[in-house]
Amino acid sequence: MTRTTPPRPLDVEKLYPGLAVHRGTTTRLHPRPGTPRVSESSVAGPLLWPVDEPWPMCTEPHGRGRGRRPADIRRARRILDDAWARDPSSGPTDEERELLTELRREHHVAGIADTDPLPMLGVAQLYRRDIPDLRPGPDDRDLLQVFWCPFDRHGRTGYGMSVRLLWRRSWEVTEVLDTPPQPEVVGFEGYVAEPCVLHPEQVVTYPFAGTLPEELCARIDGAEDALEEAAEAEYEATGEEPADEPAYQYDLSIPPGWRAGGFASWHVTDPARMDCASCATPMELLLTVASSEWDGGSGSWIPVEERDLPRNLRSPTPTEVTVSRWGQLNIFACPADPGHPHRWSLQ
Numbered sequence: 001m002t003r004t005t006p007p008r009p010l011d012v013e014k015l016y017p018g019l020a021v022h023r024g025t026t027t028r029l030h031p032r033p034g035t036p037r038v039s040e041s042s043v044a045g046p047l048l049w050p051v052d053e054p055w056p057m058c059t060e061p062h063g064r065g066r067g068r069r070p071a072d073i074r075r076a077r078r079i080l081d082d083a084w085a086r087d088p089s090s091g092p093t094d095e096e097r098e099l100l101t102e103l104r105r106e107h108h109v110a111g112i113a114d115t116d117p118l119p120m121l122g123v124a125q126l127y128r129r130d131i132p133d134l135r136p137g138p139d140d141r142d143l144l145q146v147f148w149c150p151f152d153r154h155g156r157t158g159y160g161m162s163v164r165l166l167w168r169r170s171w172e173v174t175e176v177l178d179t180p181p182q183p184e185v186v187g188f189e190g191y192v193a194e195p196c197v198l199h200p201e202q203v204v205t206y207p208f209a210g211t212l213p214e215e216l217c218a219r220i221d222g223a224e225d226a227l228e229e230a231a232e233a234e235y236e237a238t239g240e241e242p243a244d245e246p247a248y249q250y251d252l253s254i255p256p257g258w259r260a261g262g263f264a265s266w267h268v269t270d271p272a273r274m275d276c277a278s279c280a281t282p283m284e285l286l287l288t289v290a291s292s293e294w295d296g297g298s299g300s301w302i303p304v305e306e307r308d309l310p311r312n313l314r315s316p317t318p319t320e321v322t323v324s325r326w327g328q329l330n331i332f333a334c335p336a337d338p339g340h341p342h343r344w345s346l347q
Helices: 070-086 094-103 214-238 248-253
Strands: 024-028 121-127 143-148 163-168 201-205 284-290 328-333 343-346
Touching (some): 070 094, 121 284, 143 284
Antiparallel strands (some): 024 201, 121 143, 143 163, 284 328
């Protein structure tokens, strides 16, 4: 089923003259629960992985022997989905609640050391033929595969993600691995993605305001400050909450959700330079992995096909992925050489 982004509530280029030269495109992936095939782009679907190639493993030292079973996590989600679809007012039955308590229990894996190879989770695979804004891979490779460790204990702080990306030539894979290795337990259920088919849609996008030329950024900030002051004055005069005005950051520039290409959002931190560690070239956004497909405000990015569905039949979190407390993982690639190591940031 096609997913169509509604027209923006305002003509942003008319509202802010000079913005048009910064226009770009991004491809919203619109992942939705389904049964993807190995030959298709997907989130958490079967990967085109050669039977004779070692599966990605995490060998960084951290605890990996206590957590929840992936199958239990997915079963608990099915129970909740069925309960809310059946009766949005009451949710799970008492019997289902007891089962959910059991499924949420942590388990211990005996005899596993902190450095034993731990299978990484296949998060997504993207064929360039399906995704208009997916950047080229190195040496004509056409398939991007994304993995991460199911534990959140990496890096200097001991609380960071471990993300791995691999590019391959899809036509070179002749025999596919049917049953990839899986971790017995995971440290965080938000890293266990639900299988989703994709509905790619290319849309217009504009840079994060803080990365625009100073004069243009100041005009955007000034206009929105003026709207906020007017709303406060209206509230003081009438006592009624004014309607939310479309905001550049949340309604007019960068769409939420999983997407390829376009501009990174820096809504949690100030914009940071993302230069290639190999050649110092400024990097460009490759992929955004998001916790939510739309925010809880105006919902102006909800696809046309889903706007009128009952709330219990449409979900802003179809992949069930949770990326940090803020909700976005931005992965960057080097435009000078796609084979150079990727970088990423959490927003």
